[in-house]
Amino acid sequence: MIEHMHQLRxxxxxxxxxxxxxxxxxxxxxxRQGKARLAWVQARAxxxxxxxxxxxxSMRSQLPGITEYxxxxxxxxxxxxxxxxxxxxxDAASLPLADGVFDTVLLLDVLEHLAEPxxxxxxxxxxxRPGGSVLITVPFCYPLHDQPHDYQRWTEHALRRRLAxxxxxVLELAEASDAHAAAGVTQALTLGQAAVEALSRPGWRLLxxxxxxxxxxxxxxxxxxxxxxxxxxxxxxxxxxxxxxxxLAVQPAPMPASTATMLCSLxxxxxxxxxxxxxx
Numbered sequence: 572m573i574e575h576m577h578q579l580r581x582x583x584x585x586x587x588x589x590x591x592x593x594x595x596x597x598x599x600x601x602x603r604q605g606k607a608r609l610a611w612v613q614a615r616a617x618x619x620x621x622x623x624x625x626x627x628x629s630m631r632s633q634l635p636g637i638t639e640y641x642x643x644x645x646x647x648x649x650x651x652x653x654x655x656x657x658x659x660x661x662d663a664a665s666l667p668l669a670d671g672v673f674d675t676v677l678l679l680d681v682l683e684h685l686a687e688p689x690x691x692x693x694x695x696x697x698x699x700r701p702g703g704s705v706l707i708t709v710p711f712c713y714p715l716h717d718q719p720h721d722y723q724r725w726t727e728h729a730l731r732r733r734l735a736x737x738x739x740x741v742l743e744l745a746e747a748s749d750a751h752a753a754a755g756v757t758q759a760l761t762l763g764q765a766a767v768e769a770l771s772r773p774g775w776r777l778l779x780x781x782x783x784x785x786x787x788x789x790x791x792x793x794x795x796x797x798x799x800x801x802x803x804x805x806x807x808x809x810x811x812x813x814x815x816x817x818x819l820a821v822q823p824a825p826m827p828a829s830t831a832t833m834l835c836s837l838x839x840x841x842x843x844x845x846x847x848x849x850x851x
Contacts, residue, residue, distance in 0.1 A: 594791035595784065597763030600756045603795075604748055604809065608679075608708055609633060611812050615706055618674025621698060623663050623691070624648070624681035627655045637675070648684075652717065664690035671700045678707045684720045692737035699817040705739065707813040712753040714760050730813060739815035746808035748798070753809035755794020762786045 590596045616634050625631075625642030634640065643666070644657040661667050663678075664687040676695040682688045695705045709730070715721050725733065727744055734741050748756070766783045769776035 594788045594795075596791075597759045597787055598756075599791045600748075600752055600759065600794060604752070608747065608812065612677065612679070612706055612708075615704065615814055616675045616677065618703075619672065620675045620677060621668070621673045621695075622677040622679075623666075623695065624678065624684070625655075625657050626653045628657060630677065630679070641673075648720075664694060666694045666698055668698045670697055671703075673698050674700060674703045676703070676705045678705060680708055680710065682707065682709050682725075683723055684717060686720075686722060688723070689733060689737065692733060692739070696738050696817050701817055701819045703817050704742070705815050705817075707815070708747065708810060709813070710810045712750075712757060712807045712809050714757060714764075725811075727808075727811065730811060734813070734815045738817070740818055741813065741815045743812070743814040745812050746804055746810075747812050748809035750803040750807040751794050751797040751801070753807050755790050755798075756809055758790045758794075759787050762790065 591598060591602050593599060596602070612630070613634060613636070616637055618637060619639040620630075620634060620637045620641070622628065622630050622640065622642045623644075625644050626648075628640075628642040631640045631642065641659060642657040643659040643661050643663075644653075644655070645662060646660045659667070663681065663685055676699055678691070678695065682691065685691050692705075699705065707730075709725060711724050711726070713724075730744060731741055762783050766780060766787075769780050769783065
């Protein structure tokens with residue numbers, strides 16, 4: 572049954588592809604957001620670019636301002652899921668690349684699919700030159716997808732914490748869509764899934780198919796209008812866009828006062844000095 576549903580979903584996706592620009596499509600709102608995401612990446616990617624989780628390497632032809640592009644993906648993801656051939660087969664948590672050779676690393680809708688996202692962030696920092704940037708997009712309010720490899724969602728605060736722990740300086744972090752658009756995407760995709768299930772099990776559910784299709788149009792248009800007239804930020808973003816920089820020079824973490832005191836107590840008196848107001 573699961574395999575049948577997957578095949579039916581794939582066929583419907585190909586049939587509906589020409590309608591993607593119309594509100595009849597369950598992913599109509601997503602396609603509009605995708606244009607904004609592309610423009611965001613194009614304005615920031617530069618130099619030598621590493622695209623981690625590149626899928627079909629579509630970004631290669633959409634970044635005219637860069638000097639070099641390398642697409643990387645996990646073997647089973649590229650061959651089984653997308654049926655593509657990236658430039659490099661590798662695990663994002665262990666990149667077979669030299670230190671400090673890229674100006675930009677792309678992690679576009681990738682981190683939620685990684686079992687070890689922290690390791691992937693550290694690796695991105697390792698292959699970036701000092702001052703280089705990582706561009707990240709991650710969903711927040713979005714249905715499960717590409718299962719079973721859909722592991723997590725993060726709030727803004729968790730993202731900042733993860734990037735800081737990986738040694739990055741966060742320069743930009745913005746919501747990619749407001750709560751109305753996020754709710755609309757989720758509801759439209761839910762109605763689309765209900766339509767797939769109605770088609771996969773012919774019976775009385777087929778009678779409700781016109782209502783489901785009408786509901787998709789209504790939900791899409793309502794969310795689109797509300798997100799422009801009464802946008803709601805900071806409540807339920809659909810996704811985040813984040814740009815972080817590898818520092819030009821790694822600064823050592825400040826030593827806790829207790830540790831400094833302990834070390835000084837072990838040193839010869841002439842080797843330790845204390846500022847005014849310190850230990851006498």
